[in-house]
Amino acid sequence: MDGPGETDRAADARAAGDRVDLLLAGGGLANGLIAYRLAQKRPEVSFRLVEGGARLGGRHTWSFFETDLGPQADWIDPFVSRSWDRYEVRFPRRRRQLACGYRSISSERFHDVLTAALGERVRTSAPIASLGAQTAILETGERLDAALTLDGRGPGAMPDLVLGYQKFVGQTVRLNAGHGLAGPIIMDATVDQKDGYRFLYVLPWDADTLLIEDTRYTDGDALDRDDMRRGIADYAAAQGWAIDAVLAEEQGVLPVALDGDIQAHWRRAGGLTLTGLRAALFHPTTGYSLPDAVALAEAICDLEVIDAASVSALVRARSIRLWRERGFFRLLNRMLFRAARPGERYRVLERFYGLAEPLIGRFYAANLTGLDKLRLVSGKPPVPVGAAVKCLREKGRA
Numbered sequence: 001m002d003g004p005g006e007t008d009r010a011a012d013a014r015a016a017g018d019r020v021d022l023l024l025a026g027g028g029l030a031n032g033l034i035a036y037r038l039a040q041k042r043p044e045v046s047f048r049l050v051e052g053g054a055r056l057g058g059r060h061t062w063s064f065f066e067t068d069l070g071p072q073a074d075w076i077d078p079f080v081s082r083s084w085d086r087y088e089v090r091f092p093r094r095r096r097q098l099a100c101g102y103r104s105i106s107s108e109r110f111h112d113v114l115t116a117a118l119g120e121r122v123r124t125s126a127p128i129a130s131l132g133a134q135t136a137i138l139e140t141g142e143r144l145d146a147a148l149t150l151d152g153r154g155p156g157a158m159p160d161l162v163l164g165y166q167k168f169v170g171q172t173v174r175l176n177a178g179h180g181l182a183g184p185i186i187m188d189a190t191v192d193q194k195d196g197y198r199f200l201y202v203l204p205w206d207a208d209t210l211l212i213e214d215t216r217y218t219d220g221d222a223l224d225r226d227d228m229r230r231g232i233a234d235y236a237a238a239q240g241w242a243i244d245a246v247l248a249e250e251q252g253v254l255p256v257a258l259d260g261d262i263q264a265h266w267r268r269a270g271g272l273t274l275t276g277l278r279a280a281l282f283h284p285t286t287g288y289s290l291p292d293a294v295a296l297a298e299a300i301c302d303l304e305v306i307d308a309a310s311v312s313a314l315v316r317a318r319s320i321r322l323w324r325e326r327g328f329f330r331l332l333n334r335m336l337f338r339a340a341r342p343g344e345r346y347r348v349l350e351r352f353y354g355l356a357e358p359l360i361g362r363f364y365a366a367n368l369t370g371l372d373k374l375r376l377v378s379g380k381p382p383v384p385v386g387a388a389v390k391c392l393r394e395k396g397r398a
Contacts, residue, residue, distance in 0.1 A: 023047070027122070028154065034293075036117055048123060056110060059107055060252065063104040065100055067362075085099070161255070165218050167215070169250075171212055171247075174245045179204060182204075184201075199349075200231070221253045225251060257280065273312045280323055281322065296315065299314060359372050
């Protein structure tokens with residue numbers, strides 16, 4: 001790490017609006033955490049975090065299991081809006097409480113923590129018209145220069161990766177009476193299985209406030225907001241919850257990786273350095289991206305020298321390595337999307353949640369052992385055997 005003189009020059013560059021070391025394009029989860037950790041660990045590195053919207057993080061809720069992160073990642077704690085010591089899943093033939101901590105981050109808290117920590121290094125309401133490896137042109141025509149840009153503006157088009165989709169609409173609602181939940185319901189698949197695998201996801205923010213999301217694993221990415229809003233209202237009524245007011249709404253379409261050529265994906269980036277979902281840094285099955293975002297921020301800060309070449313090489317190599325290591329998850333996803341009948345896809349997850357809690361934790365952390373993988377595919381499969389066999393081979397080059 002460089003001495004105080006370098007730190008002073010980094011601050012001067014930020015104040016003067018000169019060329020910075022890193023320009024973080026997109027103020028979502030991955031770039032936001034990179035910026036936050038750089039400010040903590042590597043103050044000699046100058047950077048800007050540029051977001052097109054009015055607030056960092058948009059309208060999202062990010063969650064993770066306590067087993068997803070090690071104790072060295074406690075720097076994420078200021079972002080956590082709410083924690084619980086257990087969660088619940090519900091299926092037609094299985095209902096289970098799991099004694100694993102669950103943490104959630106609201107986009108409001110994400111914005112507040114980042115802006116307080118980063119100050120003038122954050123710029124919002126600045127849509128980017130074009131982005132190059134070292135330059136961003138804003139829609140206003142203003143040019144921003146950096147030694148390296150990091151493109152974290154969401155998943156974008158991924159024609160070289162074969163994807164299914166996890167799409168959702170969530171509403172934060174205030175009830176006219178308490179809901180009675182002691183912890184989150186991560187999956188309630190006792191609902192009508194329309195569009196593929198469908199479940200309701202519920203976070204109890206306080207005694208009478210809930211986030212309720214209608215979530216569907218589907219082949220297409222079209223989002224029918226009105227139908228999903230009706231799904232939320234119907235679910236609340238079925239639980240005996242009377243909604244007094246809808247306080248906020250969020251929506252999203254997350255990739256679920258089935259197959260693909262990660263090398264071709266990076267070649268198509270045309271020299272840009274991708275981060276977050278755009279770099280395929282997400283759990284292939286669940287779409288959870290926070291653990292990968294935390295790990296990437298830490299890896300960048302641990303570089304001996306943070307410059308354009310080292311950061312770009314690290315991010316690309318990390319994305320390709322994790323894609324290769326996570327091939328088993330893509331196999332499971334192909335089983336879910338291609339072997340299971342749409343109305344019976346829930347059976348795959350219902351069976352999964354009958355396994356031992358430590359294995360479930362390792363699955364969510366994308367850290368399965370060889371024995372875990374054997375356990376997941378052993379026994380009578382919850383999908384037709386012939387269809388399952390056709391899913392074994394991955395066609396894309398890793």
